[in-house]
Amino acid sequence: xxxxxxxxxxxxxxYANPLSSEADVAxxxxxxxxxxxxxxxxxxxxxxxxxxxxxxxxxxxxxPHDLPPDIAISWTVxxxxxxxxxxxxxxxAGRNGEDIFDSTLNARDGxxxxxxxxxxxxxxxSYFRRTTAEARAFRTCNLxxxxxxxxxxxxxxxxxxxDEMLEPYRATVLTCGPDVELWINDLQIFTWHDDGHSYGPxxxxxxxxxxxxxxLVAEYEDLQVHSVERLAGQSL
Numbered sequence: 001x002x003x004x005x006x007x008x009x010x011x012x013x014x015y016a017n018p019l020s021s022e023a024d025v026a027x028x029x030x031x032x033x034x035x036x037x038x039x040x041x042x043x044x045x046x047x048x049x050x051x052x053x054x055x056x057x058x059x060x061x062x063x064p065h066d067l068p069p070d071i072a073i074s075w076t077v078x079x080x081x082x083x084x085x086x087x088x089x090x091x092x093a094g095r096n097g098e099d100i101f102d103s104t105l106n107a108r109d110g111x112x113x114x115x116x117x118x119x120x121x122x123x124x125x126s127y128f129r130r131t132t133a134e135a136r137a138f139r140t141c142n143l144x145x146x147x148x149x150x151x152x153x154x155x156x157x158x159x160x161x162x163d164e165m166l167e168p169y170r171a172t173v174l175t176c177g178p179d180v181e182l183w184i185n186d187l188q189i190f191t192w193h194d195d196g197h198s199y200g201p202x203x204x205x206x207x208x209x210x211x212x213x214x215x216l217v218a219e220y221e222d223l224q225v226h227s228v229e230r231l232a233g234q235s236l
Contacts, residue, residue: 007230007231008228008229008230008231009231010072010226010227011227011228011229013224013226014067014068014071014227015063015223015224016224017223018222019075019220019221019223020038020042020221022038025043028061028062028063028064029061029064030059030060030062031060031062031110032057032109033049033057034048035047040219041221042168042219043221044080044218044220045059045212046217047059047214058111058112058211058214059212060108060110060115060210061211062089062092062100062207063208063223064101064207065207066099066207067208067225069203069205070175070227070228070230071225071226071227071228072172072174072175073088073090073172073208073225074170074224074226075088075171075220075223075224076169076170077127077169077171077219077220078165078168078169078218078220079128079130079159079216079217080162080219081162081215081218082130082216083136083215084130084216085131086126086128086210086216087124087125087126087127087210087212087213088124088125088127088171088208088210088211089115089122089207089208090123090125091121091122091203091204092209093122093206095119095120095147098119100206105118106118106119110211115211116144116146116147117147121146121147122145122206123143123145123146123175124146125141125173126142127182127184128157128216129141129157139157140154140155140156141156141182143180145199150198150199152199153180153190153192157189171183171184172184175228176230178195178202179193180192180194
């Protein structure tokens with residue numbers, strides 16, 4: 001879609017992080033075990049535990065800042081070792097409105113059930129899925145809504161395998177009211193309208209977090225968040 005045809009306007013920058021050094025993520029919160037290094041001036045995430053341990057080997061790295069609704073979240077990603085999976089949690093908050101780090105919520109350690117069936121609500125997009133033979137044979141980017149395991153949108157995954165990647169890719173998740181879009185580079189992968197009934201009320205603001213499934217290794221940089229304003233009379 002041509003930028004001039006989009007039914008919204010990307011506004012001011014409300015958060016930015018280069019993800020280029022330990023200092024940039026000193027206040028991030030890790031759930032589970034991971035190596036967080038910066039070998040090329042980009043944040044590299046890799047599992048610590050043996051993938052044979054299953055979900056225990058996976059992890060989430062949370063940005064600690066609360067973000068409002070109606071935002072565009074963009075980051076650069078470069079998977080460097082597969083198999084595995086990249087995911088972004090967004091609009092994450094306690095099911096009763098608590099901060100996700102509230103001490104009254106149950107502890108989380110990277111196991112998926114703690115996020116889809118636990119004490120938090122969130123949207124989460126998996127955008128580099130190289131896990132099962134089925135996922136590799138028919139590659140999609142998936143959007144799910146939690147609490148629960150609701151698959152609400154899918155689109156084709158344009159990313160090549162690691163050995164065919166020539167450069168990092170730019171991913172963008174955009175929320176505007178009840179609508180969500182995923183873009184990779186300038187390609188729109190999917191758009192989804194939350195009707196507010198099928199899977200509970202639309203989610204609002206909250207936190208974002210990077211999740212990986214072992215043994216994937218990936219690098220990230222240039223995390224940016226901008227406000228989004230819907231144009232009068234327009235829908236996504």
